[in-house]
Amino acid sequence: MFDLTREFAKEQDQLDPLKTYREQFYFPQRNGRDAIYFCGNSLGLQAKNIKPAIEQELQDWKDYAVEGYWGAKNPWLYYQQYCSKPLTDLVGASQDELTVMNTLTVNLHLMMLSFYRPTKERFKVLMEAGAFPSDQYAVETQVKMHGYDPATAIVEIAPRQGEHLIREEDIFEIIAQESSSLALILLGGINYYTGQLFNMQSITEAAHRVGAVAGFDLAHVVGNVPLKLHDWNVDFAVWCSYKYLNGGPGAVGGAFVHERHARNIDQQRLGGWWGNEESTRFKMEKGFKPKSRAEGWQLSTAQVFNMVALKASLELFESAGIAALRDKSIKLTNYLEFLLKHIENIKFEIITPKNCKERGAQLSLLFHDGGKHIQQKMTDAGIIVDWREPGVIRVSPAPLYNSYGDVFHFYEIIANIDSNA
Structure with a gap:
């Protein structure tokens, strides 16, 4: 060959x-x-199309000022949607299940605040040993915030002695062992160190069998390996866009929330006015009413200049x-x-x-x-x-x-x- x-x-x-x-x-x-x-x-x-894309937004800012929110070539009111639409094919989700906002670790914290709901009996988080530090620190501080000791609340799955990769059967064994105490499984879709791609579908199914939530850090997956997050029934996922997506240093992050959660406006979350229902957003009234889609987790106005490079790069992904x-x-x-x-x-x-x-x-x-x-x-x-x-x-x-x-x-x-x- x-x-x-x-x-x-x-x-x-x-x-x-x-x-x-x-x-x-x-x-x-x-x-x-x-x-x-x-x-x-x-x-x-x-990508070479990024510079003219940034220049377009600069020109519209110059020409329209605040009226660029609805009068720019790409009206800024909807900017996150210019990125979420091409992501649908990359991650296997509907646009209602996707949002582009913040950065990866901020999004991970926001998702855990919604989906890590520990109880006295069910409070543990399963993650891979040697996960990327951002994930380790996020989980550590989240369990502490809920009053738990990371030493007992975090369960780590590691390769066997003398091996470098985590065996899938060992993941399933720990899930079964911790079934009654497991609240959340949070794994990197691809381990950053070894490059191991996990079977997210089977892990999600195993998590749900024992009543746990399945979430994934897809920093090394999105734009790299095709995904079917909706069909796999994944509860939530987060990612960055500066790696395979070519969004630029520190570029905006993304999040997936399965439609069964995204449509539930009573799902606990932190609120912000860009996540508020658009029909009432500009009434400036009390009472947060989230959108019934993943954008209901957005907090602030779309970061146009932190999204424009991603928007331009995703045009190439759509083409290829x-x-x-x-x-x-x-x-x-x-x-x-x-x-x-x-x-x-x-x-x-x-x-x-x-x-x-x-x-x-x-x-x-x-x-x-x-x-x-x-x-x-x-x-x-x-x-x-x-x-x-x-x-x-x-x-x-x-x-x-x-x-x-x-x-x-x-x-x-x-x-x-x-x-x-």
């Missing part, structure tokens, strides 16, 4: 139906040429299609894995699942010694990847702008790195 020649990479790029999208992004420059950028799982590249992107992503990552297995000069192991259906656009290379030195060598050679303590280099070819040629060039460079130099 693959071979070690440069010609193979060139041929695959010529056959790639998504090849023109690469030209619609800016690449950092290293050593007089485009960097090999495999860090879209941390920050996506800037998440199915085609996933198909290319699997091929790119499989090709990368093939090449990495022919590396002999540096020692590492790939800890991301071998099954392409259990991972996204990332391979995590675990170094037991000298990994940080190798990462610096890569940087010096024009490769941009990232390091995660205690020993992983994450390599992430994003299908919207990365090529087979990028993957092969990466292989050529690291195959000649002197790990002892």
Whole structure:
């Protein structure tokens, strides 16, 4: 299927139906040429349509001032909907189940305030050991706020001794063991460190069987792997948009609330005037009446200049299609894995699942010694990847702008790195 020649990479790029999208992004420059950028799982590249999109909003602000809320080319009153509409295909949800607001951790706290409703008997939260710190800190402080001790209220699922990945059967076993005390399951859809993609459908079903709520942090999933959040019956999910969605540094976050909750205006939440029913919003009256959709969790006016880059990037996703992107992503990552297995000069192991259906656009290379030195060598050679303590280099070819040629060039460079130099 693959071979070690440069010609193979060139041929695959010529056959790639998504090849023109690469030209619609800016690449950092290293050593007089485009960097090999495999860090879209941390920050996506800037699309070339973003600058004119920002200039449009600046012009409308200049021309209309406050009247831009209804008179701009893209009226600001509805700006969050310009982003939520194209997200429907990416996450498998109706627009009523989606909202774009705040940032990931703020949204996680807002969702937990609504869906983590502990009782004396049912108060525990199940999450993966070594989850991204934002999730750890959010859950820790939420359980403390309710008067519980994180040491007993947080149940962590970890890989077995000597393994790197969490076994699905171990998740189900803990759910069964903690069935009567479990209030919430909160997992990263993809573990940021190992790149393991969890079976969110089966985990949600297991959570509901024991009466628990199922929520997910999809920071490393949205724009990476197709989702069916509505069909899977997920209760809620949150994500950021600066990784695979290319929304820019610190860009607006997103949230999913299943329609059975979103339609319930009595669902507990924190209120804000942008979440209030639009027909009465501008009456400025007492009494919060939330919209009967996910936008009922919005607090403040849409952050136009924190959404405009995402809006522009999502136009490319709509054009390319998440199915085609996933198909290319699997091929790119499989090709990368093939090449990495022919590396002999540096020692590492790939800890991301071998099954392409259990991972996204990332391979995590675990170094037991000298990994940080190798990462610096890569940087010096024009490769941009990232390091995660205690020993992983994450390599992430994003299908919207990365090529087979990028993957092969990466292989050529690291195959000649002197790990002892």
